[in-house]
Amino acid sequence: MAKGLLFVISGPSGVGKGTVGNALREKLPEITYSVSATTRAPRAGEQDGVNYFFKTREEFLGMIERDEMLEYAEYVGNFYGTPRDFVDQTLAQGKDIFLEIEVQGALKVKEKFPEGIFIFLLPPSLDELKDRIRGRGTETQATIDHRMSVAVDEMNLLRHYDYAVVNDEIDFACKRIESIIIAEHCKVHP
Ligand SMILES: Nc1nc2c(ncn2[C@@H]2O[C@H](COP(=O)(O)OP(=O)(O)O)[C@@H](O)[C@H]2O)c(=O)[nH]1
Numbered sequence: 001m002a003k004g005l006l007f008v009i010s011g012p013s014g015v016g017k018g019t020v021g022n023a024l025r026e027k028l029p030e031i032t033y034s035v036s037a038t039t040r041a042p043r044a045g046e047q048d049g050v051n052y053f054f055k056t057r058e059e060f061l062g063m064i065e066r067d068e069m070l071e072y073a074e075y076v077g078n079f080y081g082t083p084r085d086f087v088d089q090t091l092a093q094g095k096d097i098f099l100e101i102e103v104q105g106a107l108k109v110k111e112k113f114p115e116g117i118f119i120f121l122l123p124p125s126l127d128e129l130k131d132r133i134r135g136r137g138t139e140t141q142a143t144i145d146h147r148m149s150v151a152v153d154e155m156n157l158l159r160h161y162d163y164a165v166v167n168d169e170i171d172f173a174c175k176r177i178e179s180i181i182i183a184e185h186c187k188v189h190p
């Protein structure tokens, strides 16, 4: 059986990875998403095992030590990582897997899975990005400033990606990603 394809959707905080990811899941329910582990505190409405596996720092470090992470990154004071087994099992079953992760982690995945398809989600502008992070209302001013400075550094890494998708309108961004998925499956040499 042919292995599935690994897609990584990355980009700065607040660009709309979660929003576009949710819209994509609604349109394409057959898509399998990896659930990350994190040491960040759950936000209102987030569920353990659905949005993230919420871990203590000790538990997370244990997973790293046991080599259970495909990649992990420290991002704005918390750890985030992709459990390796689920990704391997999904691909072995011939299914595609989607990772929605920040930029450092995406580049680590690229070292291990150079055949992966790396999609960078871009904001229409930096001002719009700041408005989106602020509008979400989940971050303090200090965290917003920190996330914005990280965002500028992250955008400089666009050249390592295969595709750039501007998230101007959620529907348009989804269409672009769907088109990429279709095109990748039509490749003669995937
Ligand atoms: N490297 C890495 N980044 C992740 C992982 N899971 C989530 N992230 C990223 O970590 C960043 C912060 O996530 P979060 O605190 O949920 O905030 P939000 O995505 O900006 O709402 C985002 O860019 C996520 O895409 C992971 O497993 N590995």
Ligand SMILES: Nc1ncnc2c1ncn2[C@@H]1O[C@H](COP(=O)(O)OP(=O)(O)O)[C@@H](O)[C@H]1O
Residues within 6 Å of the ligand: 011, 012, 013, 014, 015, 016, 017, 018, 019, 020, 132, 133, 135, 136, 167, 168, 169, 170
């Ligand atoms: N295309 C879009 N147009 C307008 N607002 C958007 C768009 N995509 C996302 N947003 C808003 O921007 C904020 C950040 O989106 P989110 O999905 O949480 O980003 P990320 O997961 O990349 O951090 C949310 O309030 C979301 O509703």
